[in-house]
Each structure stands twice: as structure tokens, then as C-alpha cells.
Amino acid sequence: xxxxxxxxxxxxxxxxxxxxxxxxxxxxxxxxxxxxxxxxxxxxxxxxxxxxxxxxxxxxxxxxxxxxxxxxxxxxxxxxxxxxxxxxxxxxxxxxxxxxxxxxxxxxxxxxxxxxxxxxxxxxxxxxxxxxxxxxxxxxxxxxxxxxxxxxxxxxxxxxxxxxxxxxxxxxxxxxxxxxxxxxxxxxxxxxxxxxxxxxxxxxxxxxxxxxxxxxxxxxxxxxxxxxxxxxxxxxxxxxxxxxxxxxxxxxxxxxxxxxxxxxxxxxxxxxxxxxx
Ligand SMILES: *[C@@H]1O[C@H](CO)[C@@H](O)[C@H](O)[C@H]1NC(C)=O
Ligand SMILES: *[C@@H]1O[C@H](CO)[C@@H](O)[C@H](O)[C@H]1NC(C)=O
Ligand SMILES: *[C@@H]1O[C@H](CO)[C@@H](O)[C@H](O)[C@H]1NC(C)=O
Numbered sequence: 001x002x003x004x005x006x007x008x009x010x011x012x013x014x015x016x017x018x019x020x021x022x023x024x025x026x027x028x029x030x031x032x033x034x035x036x037x038x039x040x041x042x043x044x045x046x047x048x049x050x051x052x053x054x055x056x057x058x059x060x061x062x063x064x065x066x067x068x069x070x071x072x073x074x075x076x077x078x079x080x081x082x083x084x085x086x087x088x089x090x091x092x093x094x095x096x097x098x099x100x101x102x103x104x105x106x107x108x109x110x111x112x113x114x115x116x117x118x119x120x121x122x123x124x125x126x127x128x129x130x131x132x133x134x135x136x137x138x139x140x141x142x143x144x145x146x147x148x149x150x151x152x153x154x155x156x157x158x159x160x161x162x163x164x165x166x167x168x169x170x171x172x173x174x175x176x177x178x179x180x181x182x183x184x185x186x187x188x189x190x191x192x193x194x195x196x197x198x199x200x201x202x203x204x205x206x207x208x209x210x211x212x213x214x215x216x217x218x219x220x221x222x223x224x225x226x227x228x229x230x231x232x233x234x235x236x237x238x239x240x241x242x243x244x245x246x247x248x249x250x251x252x253x254x255x256x257x258x259x260x261x262x263x264x265x266x267x268x269x270x271x272x273x274x275x276x277x
Pocket of ligand 3: 178181209211212
């Protein structure tokens with residue numbers, strides 16, 4: 001007889017030593033533990049997978065909704081309605097994440113390509129009209145403040161945002177400006193900023209390298225009864241009456257570019273943050 005006195009026998013009469021039994025029981029316990037661990041792991045993975053796919057669906061829904069609000073803001077359809085609060089992150093990401101700058105670059109590239117095709121004639125007076133805010137210069141903190149309005153941030157007066165500590169240049173427009181200047185284009189700024197902001201505006205423009213423009217037109221209190229659109233149109237007409245052909249107008253607002261002359265091409269820069277009518 002083999003084995004110890006502690007050998008047992010199963011129903012079939014096979015003898016199993018206590019060592020073998022220990023090994024088998026241990027193996028069963030280990031397999032059991034491994035199985036439980038695998039099941040728990042799978043359950044955790046599955047539930048995180050479900051959570052993730054739920055989030056993805058929600059994110060997609062929101063980003064689809066916010067992309068629609070975004071384009072409708074550009075199209076001027078949002079009017080004075082408030083952007084859905086759920087789109088705040090989307091809009092901040094648009095402003096700071098690179099796409100806003102990309103959209104500006106594409107508009108400016110299109111203007112640049114067009115203007116490069118034109119041969120300036122020395123006997124002709126050709127001009128390009130530029131808007132200032134959100135075109136030549138950016139008041140990015142103001143745009144951010146508008147996006148965050150649902151969080152009850154302070155709604156400061158527009159004039160406080162004109163402080164040049166809060167203004168930065170829109171680099172693609174500055175590059176185009178300098179190219180046009182070097183090619184002897186007449187460059188005229190028309191802005192809805194008030195005339196009493198003239199010195200501040202000159203300072204902000206020059207600080208960042210906008211220099212030697214032909215004319216800087218700001219709004220006098222005389223035409224403050226007009227809409228911005230009719231004010232800008234009447235200033236363009238005055239320029240044309242001085243013998244200029246306005247070849248291009250660049251601005252972030254529809255009111256900057258509305259009712260162009262037949263030979264004037266317009267380039268709309270993005271601004272889904274606010275509208276000026
Ligand atoms: C601009 O802001 C700075 C810093 O807050 C302030 O010292 C300065 O007086 C402001 N300038 C104007 C013109 O409001
Ligand atoms: C621009 O005008 C200046 C002065 O009239 C002239 O010397 C220069 O050659 C012109 N530049 C171009 C690119 O036409
Ligand atoms: C503006 O004109 C001044 C004087 O002619 C010149 O020194 C300066 O370089 C010009 N600036 C630019 C950006 O062309």
C-alpha cells in the first residue's frame with residue numbers, strides 16, 4: 001500500500017494522497033480566484049465601455065448642437081438669444097483651441113490671393129477697407145466674457161475692453177496689411193469705435209505694427225443715430241466719391257461688408273461671439 005495513513009478514497013475506490021489532494025484543492029481555489037478576477041475585470045471593463053460610449057453619444061450630440069449654434073451665430077440667426085449653456089466649453093475651445101485662428105487664416109488667405117491677382121495701376125486710386133475690432137485687433141477677453149455670460153461674469157461696458165492692455169493683433173490680418181502697404185495699396189480703417197477713442201485706437205494699432213494707413217475713420221456723434229451698417233456704407237460711398245475704387249472690404253460683421261459696390265469683393269472674418277448691426 002502506497003501513501004500515508006491519511007489517504008482517503010473516493011467513491012470509485014481510487015486512493016488520493018493528502019499531498020495530491022492539497023495540490024488539487026489549491027489548484028481549484030486558484031482557478032476560482034482567477035475566474036472571479038477575470039469576471040470582475042470584464043464587468044469593470046464592460047461598464048466603463050458602456051459609460052464611455054454613452055459619453056461619446058452625448059458629446060457628439062452636444063458638439064453637433066453647438067456646431068449648429070455656431071454656424072447660426074455666424075449667419076446672424078441667433079440674434080439676441082442666449083447660446084445654450086451646454087455649448088460654453090465648445091465655444092471656449094473654438095476661441096482658444098486653434099479653429100478660430102484657422103478660420104481667420106482662411107478668410108485672410110482668400111483675400112490675399114484675390115488682391116495679389118490685381119495689378120495696381122499708378123493712375124488709379126485703389127483701396128482696401130479694414131474693420132478694426134475682431135478684424136485688425138482682437139478683444140479676446142471680451143469674446144470670452146460673452147461666452148461665459150451664463151456663469152454670471154461681470155458684463156463690463158464695451159469701452160472698458162478697448163484698453164490696449166486687453167487688445168492683441170490678429171496676426172494674419174497684420175501680415176496682409178504689411179504686404180498691402182509694401183505694394184502701395186491705400187488702406188483705410190472704418191470702425192464703429194467712437195471718435196473720442198481716436199488716440200487710444202491709434203496707439204493700439206501702432207503698438208502692434210499697423211502704421212501708415214491712408215485714413216482712420218471712427219464714428220462721430222453726428223452719425224450715432226444711424227445703424228453701424230448705414231454708417232459704414234455711407235463712409236465707403238464718401239471714399240468712392242473721392243475717386244477711389246474699393247477693391248476689397250474685410251470685416252468680422254455683416255454690417256462691415258453689406259451692400260458692396262459691384263467691383264468690391266468682401267471677406268467675412270469669423271465672429272460667432274457677438275454681432276454689431
Ligand atoms: C488700462 O488698464 C490699465 C491696467 O488695468 C490701467 O492702469 C489703465 O489706466 C487703463 N487705461 C485706460 C485708457 O483705461
Ligand atoms: C510704392 O511707391 C513708392 C513711392 O511712390 C515707390 O518708390 C515704390 O516703388 C512703390 N512700390 C511698389 C511695390 O510699387
Ligand atoms: C511708415 O512710414 C515711416 C516713414 O515713412 C517708415 O519709416 C516706416 O517704416 C513705415 N512703416 C511701415 C510698417 O511701413
